Amino acid sequence: MASKWLLVAPVAGTLGLGAGVGADRLLSAAGEAKQDLKPATTLPVTRVVLFNSGVGYFSRSGEVDGDARVDLTFPESDVNDLLKSMVLEDFGNGRVSAVSYDSREPVARTLSSFAINLNNNPTFAGIIGQLRGERIEVAVSATAANQPGKLTGTIVGIEKQKVPVGTQTTDTEVLNMWCAEGMRAIKMSDIQSLRFSNPLIESEFRRALEVLALSRDSQKKAVQLHFAGEGKRKVQVGYVIDAPIWKTSYRLLLKDQEKPYLQGWAMVENPTDEDWSTVKMALVSGRPISFKMDLYNPLYINRPTVEPELFASLRPVTYQGNFNGRAERSGADKQVFNYSLGLYGSKDAGVPAPAPAFDAPMPPTGGKAGGLASGTFADGAPALGKMRLAEVNDPAAEAQRRKHAAGTAAELVQRLGTGSVGNAATAGALGDFFQYTIDHPVTLPRQKSALLPIVGKNIEGTRVSIYNAGVQAKHPLLGLRLKNTSGAHLNQGPITVFEGSTYAGDTRVLDVQPNEERLLSYAIDLGTEVDPKAGAGKQKITSVKAVKGIVTTTTKVTEETTYKAVNRSQTDRTLLIEHPNRTSQQFKLVDTDKPAEDTPEVLRFQIALKASDTKSFTVKEERDDVSTIALTNGAEDQIRYFVSLNEISAGLKNKLNEALKLKGAWDYTARELNQVNGDLQRFTVDQDRIRKNLRETPKESEVYATYLKKLSEQEKEIDALTAKQKGLTADEFGARKKYEDFLANISD
DSSP states (O other): OOEEEEEOOOOSSEEOOOTTOOHHHHHHHHHHHHHOOSOOBOOOEEEEEEOTTSEEEEEEEEEEESSEEEEEEEOGGGHHHHHHHOEEEEESSEEEEEEEEOOOOOHHHHHHTSSSOOTTOOOHHHHHHTTTTOEEEEEEOTTSTTOOSEEEEEEEEEEEEEEEETTEEEEEEEEEEEETTEEEEEEGGGEEEEEESOHHHHHHHHHHHHHHHHHTOOOOEEEEEEEEESSEEEEEEEEEEEOOOOEEEEEEEEOTTSOOEEEEEEEEEEOSSSOEEEEEEEEEESOOOOOOOOOSSOOOOOOOOOOOOOOOOOOOOOOOOOTTOSOOOOHHHHEEEETTTTEEEETTSSSOEEOOOTTSOOOOOOOEETTEESSBOTTSOBOHHHHHHHHHTOHHHHHHHHHHHHHHHHHHHHHHHOOOOOSSEEEEEETTEEEEEESSOEEEOTTEEEEEEEEEEEOEEEEEEEEOTTTOSSOOEEEEEEEOOSSSOBOSEEEEEEETTEEEEEEEEOOBOTTOEEEEEEEEOTTEEEEEEEOOOEEEEEEEEEETTEEEEEEEEEEEEEEEEEEOSSSOEEEEEEEEOOGGGTOEEOSSOOOSEEOSSEEEEEEEEOTTOEEEEEEEEEEEEEEEEEOOTTOHHHHHHHHHOTTSOHHHHHHHHHHHHHHHHHHHHHHHHHHHHHHHHHHHHHHHHHHHHHHHSOTTSHHHHHHHHHHHHHHHHHHHHHHHHHHHHHHHHHHHHHHHHHHHTOOO
């Protein structure tokens, strides 16, 4: 049966949008809803779909007769989700008329609309300062200096004054009033009470306080659904709101020579204030993206203020008449756009067409209507107004559009809530999600929780002992390699394990897809012991290469870990050894059996361990460490180290030896230069000593002549050393450059 449906979108106070309902009909429907005095119809919850993402889909359905109103109440926190997701259907000869709810202004905006603005917790002085010019009556404390008991006057303002306190001064707020006897100043601390003479101000103050009180009220909000039509028919409303996630817990029964038996329970809660009576329930295992958006509070945006342009007054302008009489206007001038009404039309047309809708499809060209081409206007604009009018007046197109919209909504609701009938719960894929449909109606009182069976099947599983040194250094853990052959997606949750009728331990499982294998561990295996021993490790240089003065050394690092396992029990064991997976550290297995399982964190090696048996298993890993060194003029020790390696090629060794020779030649020249520099330094010091002695020695003395002779000889030697220094400096620079250039071009 076709249905009229409504996807709710918020508007201020009243909202409604029906297929093919015009603006005039929408207003009429809203007016009819206001005038409806019939008792409200009750729509009980008939279907609940819970998700793992903190939301739930709730469907209400029932029968209405004629024009009907459905009253619902929701916590204020759910109103935004309700406005975002509500879907309404009217099956039969009816339609969705409107949805009304109590709108609400933001508290800050409401408070700012009163004569006294109580936003931002104003002080006593701040409140009085807002009412300058108002008459008040003030009661002053008896301890106030030179003040009568009561004063009546007009508020002038609030100021701060310096008041002496002992030997210091402090700032005090003072109320300035205009009284019958003149201006008075009263300390705010001396005011015991204050009343406003204007009853409007008293009323505004009281209403502002009431708004503050109501803003903290978490009472439920009323939502009214209005349906219009004739006769009895079925209606339905669905919505998505906050709901506790449903959880799972499992029981795993292990028996010898039998398959493990898995029993799964879903834990659901009814946090609402309404009993769920024989509702159809489905549990979806998935993580749909869900978010909150503020659609309930009216939102305002700031608009720019534009100053009007001011022009100087002009003298009246007069115009002469047309010599040839009144000019005839062109056909294009006859086509007008009525900006005041927002209508396209023609002066020759009887009724103007509606303004073009921005979302209307582009109409085909051709044909005439009302003096205008249906494809374009005279200025080239598409005749969208004419096209939209034709759509509305076409009964066949309107019926087809309603049928398509109703089918889309019914398909959406059916996808959220359908499921087949099976055992305790029927499991099935729902796109990328997985759904459990509870086969029998569920009754759950308000504020109560329940356990619902969803899985009860034998599954495949193999007993194993799992050893991981990071979990338990000495003993492995008793476990099970479980294969999910239940045919259902297993949601994450705890598992309680029983050995026969005896409790064996607890474990936890993450989400397991059908036919996926997963390891479980539930107890310590005291009958098996594992002793891991790490070897000393080896390092060996495997190659030395040089490219443009950069020497690359490759060193092979080998590490070994030996696991010695002892089975002291009387039953055979399948031991899984979890070894760290170091692939990201460039390690690779060598001379080691391939692991049974490879995960990003560990490699699992499987060993069959008979009763009272002992085995050792060695994991050997290798990786290549590569280091690079740039040969510089200070790398002589590194060069000698590379030359001493047996792994170096003969060609590279010869080049490095040649580099050492060049380094030796550079060192020899540098030593010669240092010797000359030292001699020059020594002569400089000696000449300073001789000059000092000459100043103190008489010229007639014999020693004076000796000093002059020695000074003259040293000058000759300094000239010779200076020339030699210049040559050695050039030689040292050339030798160093030759050595550095040679190093930078060594390749082998």
